[in-house]
Amino acid sequence: MSVARGTVVTYPTGAVTSTGTVVQVADAGDGRIAVVLDRTAFHPVDTAWPDQPADRGVLRVDEVDHPVLDAVVGATQDGSLLLGTDVPVRTGTEGWTFVVAHLIDAAAGVRAGDTAAVVVDPQHRAALSAGHTACHLASLALDAALGDAWRKEVAADALGAPAFDALAIQESRISPDGSRDVYRIGKSLRRKGFDPAALGDLDELADRVNRQLTTWLAAGGAVRIERDGDTLADRRTWVCELAVGEARIPCGGTHLTSLAQLARVTVAFSATTAEGGLELVMTTTAVRA
Helix, strand or coil: CCCCCCCEECHHHCCCEEEEEEEEEEEEECCEEEEEECEECCCCECCCCCCCCCCCEEEEECCEEEECCEEEEEEECCCCCEEHHHCCCCCCCCCCEEEEEEEEEHHHCCCCCCEEEEEECHHHHHHHHHHHHHHHHHHHHHHHHCHHHECCCCCECCCCCECHHHHHEEEEEEECCEEEEEEEECHHHHHCCECHHHHCCHHHHHHHHHHHHHHHHHHCCEEEEEECCCECCCCEEEEEEECCEEEEEECCCCCCCEHHHEEEEEEEEEEEEECCEEEEEEEEEEEEC
């Protein structure tokens, strides 16, 4: 495979267009082909932690637009390209090359060596970026609201509060202008020292989280993505300036550039009894300014 370092990705800087060279085309099944470029602005789904869905957009080759049906992380170790859930290792694993695979209709006839422009739907990207930024803020606000719920010392979050989100999260899904996070409160979390009774009334918990979110948004802090490098596999970190300090969270998604771009972020909670514990769901809604 000629893209030895892996795909150079420009979406962390906010890019919604790019031009690259097709370095590999592979059969993706179901009448689709996987097109790998040396450079792309297209954000793919990472199957190891598929919280943010893929961008929407097109590949433009010879002035013809080919809709991107999906975009996934691909990887190779010996020249053969594995896609999505077939990739057996996490993105960044040493000895593997990681790429963005754009899935398009096989009838497109795109070939290695072609020049392809990537054009991302900017409105959909903006909505997902708002949802992802709001998700991080909500998780930090939830950690702060549950700071007194621990009887033992545990790992801290990016602002120094006990990391409930990191310790209890089971699933996180980003959606346009929002997110849904599922937490498991069972024996393992209780052994770590968490007191489920501290959840109390869920409406009151939401009120505490929402008051914190309102305070943070009012300050309109800057948001940025720091990168160790420019390829898909390089580590990226979400950095947000808050009055209480700088929050830094490892993250491969897309984000807004300032909290001033959010007029409001609110959360709501629901809970169901699960075997051996409780399942808590936090639904976050973002309203852009």
